[in-house]
Amino acid sequence: MTGLVQALIRSLAWVGRHGAAGFAIAIIAGIALPGLANTFRPVLPVTIFLFVALTFARADFAGVRRVFAARQRLVLMTGWITLCMPVIILPSVMAIGRDHIEPGLLLGIALVAAAPPLMGFPAYAALLGLDNSIGIALLLITLAATPLIAPSMASLVAGAAVPIDPVVLSLRLATLLGGAGLLALLLRRFVGPPRLARLRHELDGLNVLIYFVFAIAAMDGVIDAALNTPGTVALHLAVGSGIAVVGLATTYALMRPIGRPDAFVLGLGTGMRNSGLLVASLGAACPTTTYLFFSLLQIPIYCAPLVVGPLVRRLKASP
Numbered sequence: 041m042t043g044l045v046q047a048l049i050r051s052l053a054w055v056g057r058h059g060a061a062g063f064a065i066a067i068i069a070g071i072a073l074p075g076l077a078n079t080f081r082p083v084l085p086v087t088i089f090l091f092v093a094l095t096f097a098r099a100d101f102a103g104v105r106r107v108f109a110a111r112q113r114l115v116l117m118t119g120w121i122t123l124c125m126p127v128i129i130l131p132s133v134m135a136i137g138r139d140h141i142e143p144g145l146l147l148g149i150a151l152v153a154a155a156p157p158l159m160g161f162p163a164y165a166a167l168l169g170l171d172n173s174i175g176i177a178l179l180l181i182t183l184a185a186t187p188l189i190a191p192s193m194a195s196l197v198a199g200a201a202v203p204i205d206p207v208v209l210s211l212r213l214a215t216l217l218g219g220a221g222l223l224a225l226l227l228r229r230f231v232g233p234p235r236l237a238r239l240r241h242e243l244d245g246l247n248v249l250i251y252f253v254f255a256i257a258a259m260d261g262v263i264d265a266a267l268n269t270p271g272t273v274a275l276h277l278a279v280g281s282g283i284a285v286v287g288l289a290t291t292y293a294l295m296r297p298i299g300r301p302d303a304f305v306l307g308l309g310t311g312m313r314n315s316g317l318l319v320a321s322l323g324a325a326c327p328t329t330t331y332l333f334f335s336l337l338q339i340p341i342y343c344a345p346l347v348v349g350p351l352v353r354r355l356k357a358s359p
Contacts, residue, residue: 067342070255077260080253085320087254088159089220094243094250095163095176096224098236103173113298117174117306118181120295121157122189124310128286129153130197138199144329145276146198151318151330152283152337154193154202156182157309160251164312164345165305167244174305183213190318209321251342258316258338265332272329273336280337284344287311308348312341 070077107114129149138146158164162175187210194202227236236243266273291307298306319326319334 067255067259067339069252070257070259070338071262073256073259076256080257081260082257083253084257084316085216087250087257088316089216089223090250091163091247091254092159092216092220093223093227094247095160095166095172096221097227097231098166098233098240098243099162099176099224100171100173103171104177107173107177114177114181117178117295117298120291121178121306121309122182122185124291125155125283125287125313126153126193126197128290129283133197142272142329144327145279145333147194147202147327148276148315148330148333148337149279149283150194150196150198150202151315151334152280152313153197154190154204155313155315155318156186156190158312158314158341159183159317160247161305161309161312163247164308167247167345168349170301170305172305174302175309178306178309180217183217186317187213194318203325204318204321209318212321213317255338255342258335260335261328261332262335273332276329276333277336277339280333281340284311284337284340287313288348304348304351308344312344313337 129152133141133146133149141149157175157179159179162172162179165172165175187206190209191202191204191206194204262273288304288307288311291310292300292303295303295306315334315337319331322330
């Protein structure tokens with residue numbers, strides 16, 4: 041039994057050392073296993089819960105405190121990561137014309153503009169060897185503000201009332217963050233930050249496995265849509281990928297004065313948004329095409345660590 045456990049730990053460590061490729065493989069495997077999508081879809085919240093708990097458990101709390109201590113800098117970054125997406129997306133939507141965009145896609149784009157950063161983006165930063173203290177601090181602030189600002193921001197972009205219940209969203213966020221925070225504290229108490237740091241690769245591997253399950257669940261309906269409406273799938277994938285790339289590139293270009301590594305982390309959070317949180321809050325009111333857009337958004341998100349890895353290595357090597 042001990043030998044089996046050791047083999048599993050070594051396997052997780054191996055996966056963690058190749059984490060960037062692992063995330064890309066996870067999304068491909070998720071697409072390739074459509075028969076499991078309906079079965080796994082109910083566990084979407086569980087995967088997010090575990091990912092957040094592991095991210096918080098591994099956080100450098102001293103670094104997070106330093107981020108909160110630099111208040112002017114924190115206000116700048118918070119304002120940027122909250123407003124950048126609406127500022128980028130709204131003019132494009134107005135230029136094209138809301139009436140010329142399929143309503144489900146328009147709602148999906150609006151949810152991206154209104155959503156907080158992806159819950160896993162601090163873990164992505166850590167996986168790439170960057171300090172994730174800024175990511176965790178911004179995640180805490182933006183998640184707390186989401187119930188207050190998301191409905192109005194989504195309506196601003198979509199041009200109509202968007203059925204997001206702020207009360208329901210607040211309760212779900214409180215449950216998710218409170219439970220994940222409690223589990224993170226228990227892990228830090230009984231495992232200890234030093235040992236968690238030593239288990240970096242094993243925990244990275246566990247994150248890849250968790251997101252593999254998430255990928256299967258999130259890909260529900262993608263294969264059928266690709267076969268029946270390939271043009272729609274191609275359009276949604278292009279729009280989602282374009283939003284992610286523009287968010288990262290714009291942030292890095294304009295926010296370099298705060299420091300290039302920090303600007304890159306901020307760009308990850310700007311380009312990768314947690315639209316799934318708002319999709320879940322819509323429940324049955326979420327149109328099929330909006331859910332398809334959410335599913336296809338996962339492809340650039342999962343491939344991001346592999347794609348931007350070489351850029352991060354160049355960034356860290358440059359003076």
